[in-house]
Amino acid sequence: MYTKHIDKIVSLFESFLNSKGVDDIDISDVREALDKLTYRESIPDAHGEVAYVDHYTSNPADIIVGSLPSPKNVTETQVLIEVHAAALNPIDYKRAEGMISLMYPEEFPLRLGYDVAGVVTKVGIKVERFKEGDRVYGRLSYNHAGSIGEVVVAEESVLAHIPESVSFTVAAAVPLAGMTAKQALEWAGLESDQSLFVNGGMGGVGMFAVALAKHYFGVKEITTTVSAGKIKLVKQMGATKVVDYQKESYTDVLENTADVVFDTVGDSETYRVAKQNSSAVSVALLPDGNALDQFRHDSAPLSMFGKAKLAAAKVIVAGAGWYLTRGFRLKNIRYGYVVMSPDGCDLEKTFNPLLENKTIKPIISNVYPFTTDGVQSAFKELMAGHVAGKIIIHVKD
Numbered sequence: 220m221y222t223k224h225i226d227k228i229v230s231l232f233e234s235f236l237n238s239k240g241v242d243d244i245d246i247s248d249v250r251e252a253l254d255k256l257t258y259r260e261s262i263p264d265a266h267g268e269v270a271y272v273d274h275y276t277s278n279p280a281d282i283i284v285g286s287l288p289s290p291k292n293v294t295e296t297q298v299l300i301e302v303h304a305a306a307l308n309p310i311d312y313k314r315a316e317g318m319i320s321l322m323y324p325e326e327f328p329l330r331l332g333y334d335v336a337g338v339v340t341k342v343g344i345k346v347e348r349f350k351e352g353d354r355v356y357g358r359l360s361y362n363h364a365g366s367i368g369e370v371v372v373a374e375e376s377v378l379a380h381i382p383e384s385v386s387f388t389v390a391a392a393v394p395l396a397g398m399t400a401k402q403a404l405e406w407a408g409l410e411s412d413q414s415l416f417v418n419g420g421m422g423g424v425g426m427f428a429v430a431l432a433k434h435y436f437g438v439k440e441i442t443t444t445v446s447a448g449k450i451k452l453v454k455q456m457g458a459t460k461v462v463d464y465q466k467e468s469y470t471d472v473l474e475n476t477a478d479v480v481f482d483t484v485g486d487s488e489t490y491r492v493a494k495q496n497s498s499a500v501s502v503a504l505l506p507d508g509n510a511l512d513q514f515r516h517d518s519a520p521l522s523m524f525g526k527a528k529l530a531a532a533k534v535i536v537a538g539a540g541w542y543l544t545r546g547f548r549l550k551n552i553r554y555g556y557v558v559m560s561p562d563g564c565d566l567e568k569t570f571n572p573l574l575e576n577k578t579i580k581p582i583i584s585n586v587y588p589f590t591t592d593g594v595q596s597a598f599k600e601l602m603a604g605h606v607a608g609k610i611i612i613h614v615k616d
Contacts, residue, residue: 275316306611331366388583396609403500403501411439412439449607480499501556583608593612
C-alpha cells in the first residue's frame with residue numbers, strides 16, 4: 220500500500236538529513252506533504268443508478284431508481300465498492316419517512332440502503348485490510364448510505380471479507396441485523412447457562428439472535444414467538460421452545476421464565492417473561508429521550524432548528540419511554556436500548572466461520588431485481604411487516 224512506501228521514503232530522507240547534520244527540518248512536515256500528494260485517488264466523474272427519494276415519504280411508490288452522480292473520490296481510509304447485493308432493514312423505510320432527520324441533517328436526493336455486499340474497485344492510501352478485487356460486506360455509516368445502487372463508498376472499518384463459499388445475497392443479509400443481535404446480547408450479558416427469550420424470532424434481528432444464542436453464545440434454552448407457518452424455520456435456526464403468538468398469549472405461557480429478554484418488536488409487555496432482577500434489551504422500545512443520542516455522531520452537527528427538534532423529540536420519547544418501560548423497573552430488571560455500531564473486524568470474526576461452515580444459514584424471504592418496480596415491491600413487503608428473514612435487492616450478478 221502507499222502508506223508503506225511513504226514510511227520508507229520518510230525513513231530514508233530522515234537518515235539522509237541526519238548524515239548531513241541537518242536538524243532544522245521537521246520530518247512530520249515531509250510526511251504531511253507526501254500524504255497530501257497521494258491523499259485521494261481520483262475516480263472518473265460518472266453517474267450510476269441508485270434508489271432514492273426526493274422528499275420524505277411513507278409511500279413505496281415514491282421511491283425512485285434513477286441516475287445520480289457516483290462517488291468521485293475515496294479518502295485515505297475508504298474503499299469504493301461495486302455493489303452486487305443489498306439488504307433491506309426497517310431503518311431504510313424509517314429514513315425515507317424522515318425519522319433520521321431528527322438526529323442527522325440530510326439533503327435530497329436521499330440515497331437508500333445500509334447493508335452492502337460487493338467488490339472493491341478502489342482503495343485509499345491507508346487502507347490495509349482490503350485490495351482491489353476483494354469481495355466485501357458490511358453496514359455503511361449513515362453519511363455513506365446508498366447500498367441500493369451500483370457504487371458506494373465505505374470506510375474500511377465497517378467492512379469484512381466475504382468467505383469464498385458465501386454468495387453476495389447471503390452476505391448482504393448479515394451485517395446490520397446480525398451485528399445488532401450480537402451487540403444486544405452482549406449488552407445483556409448473555410451467558411451459556413442462562414435462558415433466553417427473543418420476541419419475534421423470525422424477523423431480521425430475531426433470526427440472528429436465535430442463531431447466535433445457540434451457535435455463538437452456547438445457550439441451551441432459547442424461547443421465541445412466531446406464527447404457525449414459521450415454527451419449523453425458527454427451530455432450524457436454534458429455538459428450543461416456540462410459542463405461536465396468534466394462538467396463545469406468550470406472556471401468560473412464559474411469565475417469569477427468562478434470564479435474558481430480547482425485544483425486537485417494541486412490545487412493552489415482554490417484562491412479564493423476564494425473571495425478577497434479570498436483564499432485558501430492546502432494539503425497538505426506547506427507555507428515555509437520551510437513547511436518541513445513540514443515533515448521532517459529532518461529524519453531523521445540527522442547526523439551531525435541528526437541535527430544537529431533537530430536544531422536543533427527547534421530551535416526548537422520555538415521557539413515553541418512562542411509561543412503557545415501567546414494568547421492567549417494577550421487577551428490578553436491567554433494561555437497555557441498543558443501536559448497532561458498525562465493526563467490520565468483529566463482523567468478520569463472528570460471522571465468517573459460522574457462514575463458511577453453514578452453522579448459520581440466514582433465511583431469505585425474497586430477492587427483488589434492481590429496478591423501480593423491484594425496489595418499490597421490496598419496500599412494500601418490508602413495510603407490511605411479519606417478514607420471515609431478510610429481503611434482498613439483487614443489483615449485479
